[in-house]
Amino acid sequence: MRNLSRRVGLSAALGFGLVMPPWSSAQGKPTAVTVREGQPTVLNGKVQGYTGPSYLVHAEAGQKLQVSLQKLKGSTLFNVYAPGVEPGQDAIFRGDVGGDVADLNVMQAGDYRIDLFQMRASARRGAVTNFTLKIALQR
Structure with missing residues (x-):
C-alpha cells in the first residue's frame, strides 16, 4: 500500500509538470533594462x-x-506582461498572435516584463536562435 501511494504521488507530480507551459519555469529571473524616452535600447x-x-x-x-x-531564422517569439502579472497569466501582447512588433499604450506605471521563447516544436529539438530586440519609450 505504501509503494502504491508513492507511485500515485510521483505520477501526479510528473503529470502536473507535463501540463505546465514549458517556458513558464525556464525563464529565470528577469534582467532590468534601462530605456530612456526617445532613445531606443537594443539587446542581442x-x-x-x-x-x-x-x-x-x-x-x-x-x-x-x-x-x-x-x-535571422527560427521561431523566436516574445510576450509582454503588465506590472504585477506573471508568465502563465494574461499577457498584454502575445507574439504568437501579434507578430514581431508590439506598440502598447502604457496605462499603468511600473515594470513591464518581456519574455522571449521559441515555439514548442523548436524548443523540443533544443534549437538555438539568435535575436535582436529593440525597446523604445515615446510620449
Missing part, C-alpha cells in the same frame, strides 16, 4: 530550447512602449 541574445531571456522595462503611464524583434 539567444533562445536555446525552452530557455530564453526575460527583461523588465520601467514605463510611466501615458508613454508608448514599443518592442520589436528581429531574428
Whole structure:
C-alpha cells in the first residue's frame, strides 16, 4: 500500500509538470533594462530550447512602449506582461498572435516584463536562435 501511494504521488507530480507551459519555469529571473524616452535600447541574445531571456522595462503611464524583434531564422517569439502579472497569466501582447512588433499604450506605471521563447516544436529539438530586440519609450 505504501509503494502504491508513492507511485500515485510521483505520477501526479510528473503529470502536473507535463501540463505546465514549458517556458513558464525556464525563464529565470528577469534582467532590468534601462530605456530612456526617445532613445531606443537594443539587446542581442539567444533562445536555446525552452530557455530564453526575460527583461523588465520601467514605463510611466501615458508613454508608448514599443518592442520589436528581429531574428535571422527560427521561431523566436516574445510576450509582454503588465506590472504585477506573471508568465502563465494574461499577457498584454502575445507574439504568437501579434507578430514581431508590439506598440502598447502604457496605462499603468511600473515594470513591464518581456519574455522571449521559441515555439514548442523548436524548443523540443533544443534549437538555438539568435535575436535582436529593440525597446523604445515615446510620449
